[in-house]
Every structure is written in structure tokens, then in C-alpha cells.
Amino acid sequence: MLDGGALSLAPRRPRQEGRLKLYDLIIKGGEVIDPAQGIHDVLDVAVLGGRIEKVGKDLDASQAREVMDAGGQIVSPGLIDLHTHVFDKVTALGVNPDAVGVNCGVTTVVDAGSAGYANFGGFSAFVASQALTTTFCFLNVASTGLCLLPEVSDWSDLDIEGTIRVAKESGNLVKGIKLRLVGPLMTESGLEIFQRALTVAEATRLPLMIHIGDLGADYGERRALTRQVLGLLRKGDILTHPFGAKPGRVIEANGEVLGEFKSAVQRGILVDVGHGNGGFSFEIARMGLARGVLPFTISSDVSALVIESRVYNLPVTMSKFLNLGLALEQVIEMTTANPALALGMSDSLGSLKPGMPADITVAGLVQADWEFQDSAGVPLQGNVMFAPVATVKGGRAIPADLLRLPVNGRTPPPLSPRGRGDKGGNTR
Numbered sequence: 001m002l003d004g005g006a007l008s009l010a011p012r013r014p015r016q017e018g019r020l021k022l023y024d025l026i027i028k029g030g031e032v033i034d035p036a037q038g039i040h041d042v043l044d045v046a047v048l049g050g051r052i053e054k055v056g057k058d059l060d061a062s063q064a065r066e067v068m069d070a071g072g073q074i075v076s077p078g079l080i081d082l083h084t085h086v087f088d089k090v091t092a093l094g095v096n097p098d099a100v101g102v103n104c105g106v107t108t109v110v111d112a113g114s115a116g117y118a119n120f121g122g123f124s125a126f127v128a129s130q131a132l133t134t135t136f137c138f139l140n141v142a143s144t145g146l147c148l149l150p151e152v153s154d155w156s157d158l159d160i161e162g163t164i165r166v167a168k169e170s171g172n173l174v175k176g177i178k179l180r181l182v183g184p185l186m187t188e189s190g191l192e193i194f195q196r197a198l199t200v201a202e203a204t205r206l207p208l209m210i211h212i213g214d215l216g217a218d219y220g221e222r223r224a225l226t227r228q229v230l231g232l233l234r235k236g237d238i239l240t241h242p243f244g245a246k247p248g249r250v251i252e253a254n255g256e257v258l259g260e261f262k263s264a265v266q267r268g269i270l271v272d273v274g275h276g277n278g279g280f281s282f283e284i285a286r287m288g289l290a291r292g293v294l295p296f297t298i299s300s301d302v303s304a305l306v307i308e309s310r311v312y313n314l315p316v317t318m319s320k321f322l323n324l325g326l327a328l329e330q331v332i333e334m335t336t337a338n339p340a341l342a343l344g345m346s347d348s349l350g351s352l353k354p355g356m357p358a359d360i361t362v363a364g365l366v367q368a369d370w371e372f373q374d375s376a377g378v379p380l381q382g383n384v385m386f387a388p389v390a391t392v393k394g395g396r397a398i399p400a401d402l403l404r405l406p407v408n409g410r411t412p413p414p415l416s417p418r419g420r421g422d423k424g425g426n427t428r
């Protein structure tokens with residue numbers, strides 16, 4: 001730090017050329033897809049001081065301290081996973097936020113209800129503030145979040161005043177309120193518990209995320225509760241697990257979509273995939289997509305139960321939707337611009353607009369025979385994987401981890417952050 005005993009506060013000049021560069025980093029020649037700005041073109045992206053400086057054609061690479069060749073790759077705003085479980089080492093479900101974040105192309109993760117007001121302090125101090133990945137939280141109305149399941153098994157598990165207080169005091173980290181319609185108490189008192197959660201959401205002016213689907217519940221009772229709740233959700237509230245197959249679901253086994261769900265979507269509720277250990281069925285998703293049920297956000301709901309199988313991470317979840325027929329632009333919109341809107345953060349997240357934080361994902365589309373699985377382990381044969389090769393987080397480039405799914409029983413090809421992963425699959 002101290003060179004020759006003198007501490008200089010003058011700006012350091014780059015030694016090689018004797019003058020300052022215009023950019024810290026240029027990502028050169030990638031196919032830039034930024035749905036928030038309606039951009040889809042081969043362009044360069046320049047970064048300075050941890051922020052997006054410029055997006056344009058043929059930017060002067062000699063003006064950058066570092067150049068990343070993205071020829072043949074997709075360059076998008078940093079991906080946002082709106083539904084994860086990253087209360088690592090405190091809840092049994094928790095995974096490390098960077099393992100499902102910057103290590104695989106995701107620059108922002110949102111924990112959906114792992115923490116409640118009583119243990120939020122630990123989430124803030126030991127998880128969010130330690131992660132390189134931007135980590136937000138939807139605070140569970142259950143006092144200790146998802147430490148013990150079901151989290152609302154007694155009225156004493158709820159402390160509305162405490163939840164409101166912590167959410168209000170933690171506005172930079174708490175971006176929503178979470179309630180799962182799960183457990184025996186929901187059968188008798190589900191609507192009343194929902195109304196308490198709504199009270200918290202109203203008092204804190206935050207969106208409410210509702211988990212539907214409860215394996216242990218009576219089918220008819222849970223469907224009635226889902227219908228009542230759908231009638232009360234507000235514009236901007238989030239319903240997660242629309243393509244799940246458990247009691248309380250919104251798409252029936254015959255493909256029929258609940259009328260209350262259609263009305264709620266028209267009213268402006270946001271539909272979040274929330275794949276996870278139990279929230280996603282290929283069969284239901286196919287029927288839903290065919291009947292016009294489009295997710296607003298694609299999210300992984302990754303947890304310790306599924307980080308090494310079926311779900312893995314957000315890019316694998318996105319790839320499932322590519323193989324189910326959604327366009328690449330749609331899938332990127334559902335993981336950048338749309339989750340930023342759901343968080344009320346479109347001014348600072350989810351786009352490559354100049355001045356925004358330089359959160360960027362560089363990915364290849366790897367053509368190979370991939371086998372995907374839904375929550376129940378039902379397979380889907382696909383031929384394309386959206387595979388991040390590099391993450392840029394606040395201007396800093398980080399190689400993205402290799403995807404570890406079997407490709408015809410083989411290990412997938414190494415993907416270089418500087419070029420094409422052309423030793424096996426074909427990337428573009």
C-alpha cells in the first residue's frame with residue numbers, strides 16, 4: 001500500500017501508454033439482448049467505474065483497459081433470480097448465494113421467505129452482506145422463516161407488528177413479503193392468515209408473494225383457498241408455482257385454467273415460475289403455455305434439495321423454457337427487465353442503460369442432446385442450453401461455472417469466457 005514510505009492521493013496513471021483510458025472494459029461483438037431498451041443487435045458494451053458507460057457499434061477497443069471477446073455469444077443484462085433459498089447454513093434449504101448467483105451468470109438473487117423478522121438480522125449480516133451477488137429478501141410472515149416446516153403451524157408463529165417493523169427498517173434489503181399456503185392451519189384459517197400477510201404488505205407498501213400448492217392438503221379445500229386468495233391479490237403481487245401439480249394449483253390436470261387466476265392476471269398480478277423441488281411440471285407447463293399462461297418472471301426456486309439435480313440454477317430453468325418453445329428474447333425479458341419491475345427497481349436493475357450498475361451476463365447457446373427434469377423427475381429431451389460463460393458484476397469479470405448436467409453421459413465441454421466453447425457442442 002505505502003510505496004517508498006509515501007502515500008500519494010493523486011490518481012494513478014496507466015504506465016504503459018501514459019494516458020487514461022475511456023473505459024475499464026469493453027465486451028466486444030456480442031449479440032446484445034436488452035428487452036428493457038428494445039435492443040437486439042450485434043454491439044459492444046463499455047463499462048467504466050462499475051457502471052455501464054455506453055452500448056454501441058464498433059467502440060474503440062484501444063480505449064479500454066480490458067477487452068472481452070463475446071463474438072458468437074449472447075450479452076444480456078445480469079440475470080435476476082426472483083425466487084431462491086440462500087439463507088445458507090441457517091435453514092436446511094439454504095444454498096450459497098454466489099453458487100447460484102455470479103458463479104452461473106446471475107447477478108441478483110432474491111430469497112423468497114427463508115428469513116422471518118426474528119432471524120432477518122442473520123440474513124443481513126451473514127448472507128446478504130457477504131455475497132458478491134446482490135442478495136435481496138422477501139420476508140416471511142412466519143417469525144423464523146423457513147427454519148421449521150410448515151412455518152405457520154400455530155398462531156404464535158405470526159408477529160405482524162414485528163414483521164412490519166423489520167421490513168420497514170430494512171428497505172434496502174427487504175423487497176417483498178412471503179406467505180406459503182402450506183400446512184394444516186391453512187385448512188381452517190388460510191384466508192385469515194392471508195389477510196394478516198396482506199396487512200403487512202399494505203403497511204410496508206411491498207408486494208406480497210404467495211406460494212400455492214400443498215401436497216398434504218385436501219384437493220377441494222385447497223382449491224377453494226387459492227380461489228379466495230386470487231380474488232384478493234393486488235396489482236404487483238406475485239403468485240409463484242403456476243405450473244405446479246399439487247392441491248391448490250391454478251391449472252387443472254385437464255388443462256383448465258382457474259377463472260379467478262385469469263381475472264387476477266388481468267388485474268395485474270405477476271406470475272412467477274418458482275420451479276423448485278415441487279413447483280414445476282412439464283406437463284402442466286405445456287398445457288398452460290398452450291392456453292396462453294405466460295410467466296412474468298422465470299425463477300429457479302433453487303434450494304439445497306435441488307441444487308445438484310433437476311433444478312441446478314436459473315440458466316438451466318431458462319433453458320427448459322427455450323426447449324418448451326419460448327423465444328430467447330422472451331426468456332431474457334423474464335429474467336432481467338421483468339424481475340426488476342417486480343422488485344420496483346427498473347431504474348437500477350435489469351438493463352444495460354448507461355449509468356446502471358455494470359451487471360452483465362455473457363452466455364452461449366450450446367446445441368447438444370440435453371436431458372432436463374421437472375420437479376417430479378419427469379424428463380424432457382432438449383437440444384439447446386443457455387449456458388453463461390462469464391458474469392460481469394459491478395464491472396468485475398468472473399468466469400461462470402461449467403454446467404454439470406450430463407450430456408449423453410459425457411461431461412459438458414469446457415466453455416471459455418473469452419471465446420466459443422466449440423469442443424463438443426456448438427455455441428453461438
Ligand SMILES: [Zn+2]
Binds near residue numbers: 084274276
Ligand atoms: Zn421457494
